[in-house]
Amino acid sequence: DAGVIQSPRHEVTEMGQEVTLRCKPISGHNSLFWYRQTMMRGLELLIYFNNNVPIDDSGMPEDRFSAKMPNASFSTLKIQPSEPRDSAVYFCASSLSEKEKLFFGSGTQLSVL
């Protein structure tokens, strides 16, 4: 298995632009998570999907952030409009259930100038 695949690996954009991050989970995993990692706040859960349905989005910072999972093999995290404080590494992870071990992608390093 190729593992969790994220794209792009790096994204540099200007404030106000729309950013879309993509994730392909491991086949057969029914739980998908989006995390954000910064030095100050550590690893924060943004949103959790189970069987393509958003279960917990309490970590989504504000309405500028949205996430979708149109099918079992694809998810997106969109930021519109982006702000410099959104600069972070965004990770997608998948698992068989929300309490079991997570498999992380390589992350997207986002820089908003």
Place this chain on the structure above:
Amino acid sequence: SQQGEEDPQALSIQEGENATMNCSYKTSINNLQWYRQNSGRGLVHLILIRSNEREKHSGRLRVTLDTSKKSSSLLITASRAADTASYFCATAAGSGYSTLTFGKGTMLLVSP
């Protein structure tokens, strides 16, 4: 908050020495997990220990869990330079819905 807290924040040792990292948490758990993150990479799962287990081994890794003290430790024996990474503990609450909550991690530097 269920968040685990690792201790120490940073640890520097020589190759061949053992490295011990600790994690404390606040409420009852279903399981506790340890992850490793190399610089610029995603987290990699190392080991999962359930609340009814006290010790688990995987290669050079040994994890203990003391639910009465709400703490866990990760021991890496005979460390290697390749063990240099950040190590995170993550906890899943004991009952009901719960996703994993990660601590801030311990940065381990193993010098040749």
